[in-house]
Amino acid sequence: MAVQISNMTRTHAPKPILIGALPLCIAALIFAAAVSVAFGAADITLQTVWEAIVSFDKTNANHLIIQTLRFPRVFTAMLVGAALGVTGAIMQGLTRNPLADPGLLGIESGAAFAVVMGIFVFHITSLPVYAVFAFAGATLTALAVYGLGSLGRSGATPFKLTIAGAAFSSLLSSLTTSILMFNQRSLDEARFWLAGSVAGREMRLVLEAAPFFFVGLAAAFLLGRQMTTLSMGEEIARGLGQHVRRIKLACAAVVILLAGSAVALAGPIGFIGLIIPHVVRMFAGVDYRWALPYSALLGAVFLLLSDLAGRMLVRPLEMPVGIMTAAIGGPIFIYLVRWKVKR
């Protein structure tokens, strides 16, 4: 019943495109990062940015802004964007469903539920504590979903994973909603976090989270070849001698690590995990050795730019980036789909 993803586009992109797009994407990432550091409530020249890196001056307000506000923010956006792009690609390959995203394992709803419970029951109020709750909630939920989806003889089939994930996410978001509905304090405290944001994260928190991301990304890229095989269908993968069960477990572990860290650091940010893999597939095909790195790069670029737009659009207010990703990404995505999806 799963819709095949591969019929949307040609299976293999020509090598020159695959290799040629890489420097372009990297350049885009560097550009987006530089612009994100420079622009914001206070506009700072790129030269000052450079000075703040090489010869940091504690008394210079601009240097302080860059070191304590902009850098953590840009790093957060890059890490979270890359993680979400990659996990989206893995989830869509794993479930062979173009509607899948990291949220399908219940990661976002689990994190949201844990944080709202934390606020409601334990009166927690600080971002690092939110992060711990979010990561724990995400991990537990994802494990539960994967466990439930693997019940029965045939193991974790795409269909069962999909259904278990949808059911569990729906359950948890309902519980979250009911808390928010009846408890105004929780609503007030949680609603900004729930919109997803990369603002105001301290450098220490970002640095503590960074290893999780790097390990997860590296593991994901290593799995690229196996993912390609698996995405052709389980029977074929098994026929080719793959340990399907192990590979699926490894994929799920990577998704939990990456998406869990992302939601811990930035709150639930939807849509990136959903559309970036689609966009990547349009030019890079379904070879995951390429699709995964591209998903990471484009995810990071997209999150950086969305965050920048959120800062510039409604100055002096700031739009949470979780809102911006969907607001900007939605129309772009519709345009791409109209243009590219032929049947």
Place this chain on the structure above:
Amino acid sequence: MKPEIPWAVYQTKFFSLRLDRRVPWILCFLSLAALILFVLHIGVGEYYIAPFDVLNTILGKDLGDENYRFVVMELRMPRAILAWLVGAALGASGAIVQGLTRNPLASPDLTGVTAGASAAAVVFIVILPNTPQGWLPLVAFAGGMFVAVLLYLFAWRGNASMSGDSPIRLILVGIGLSAALGAFVSFALTFGELWYVQNAIMWLSGSVYASDWADIRSVFPWILICLPLAFLTARDLNVLNLGEDIAHGLGAPLTLKRGFLLLLAVALAGVTVTVAGIISFVGLIAPHLARRLVGSLHEGLIPAAAFVGGLVVLLSDLVGRTFMPPTEIPVGIVVSIVGVPFFLYLLWKREKV
């Protein structure tokens, strides 16, 4: 020995219907269950009325208690009927959408109806709180319809090589549009006045609280037209389900049939929004449960999905009303909670894809 034929065939001069033999029995069973729940739903609550008294009151007997008549006929019965109708409409709508897109994650949400209705309702509740709130159902309905049409237009390509209304494009455009509207909703919920935000969340989680006969009068005609139409066009879904190429080969005018089915799904989901807000989970699980009960041929599946949907919403509303009185939990929330055991049952059974 003659093998048992799994089909029941009904044939008249104008009309023939082939059903899985299980279907009529399952439907009877589901109706019976709905009736029992219906009586329970009316009887249980702050003011308890015994099941037989409920039946007698409905049948018009005077039991000597002034309140019975009012509580049963005016307060609880419309609500119970409405819950069932809403569930049935959503179940059928979900079955159609899943059949059209051949995707197990599909639900009426995919048509853009819920996203449009949510956005319109949030504008109305949070951003323009001083407008007369009686217009809310109409505004939500209009928003839902508008977005559904917009979605179809966005997904449509007249170009000959692009297959006008490809389901996969419809799904993907639906995702994009729903996300953009969702961003707007979440913007309003993040920055809006707290009190109005809470009201909006209440509406968004779907409730049949305080419904009356006027609500039923406003949705019943729609459902009366759309549900039978859905049953009658079910056969087209079977053909479409064989895949694009085969359906073409069998000579089905694909675009027309798909368009009509989609319209039915949109109308059914849209009409529920006016009386119950957003109840999204039913449209997803009811078809899955129904498929488990009667198999995947749509002649049986669509009525079964409707009946299952009705049952699920009725049950959920009963639970939501009585779980922690006097607070009422909106039915949309209870559906997700009650629905999970059902889903686990689905998973526990050996699955067919």
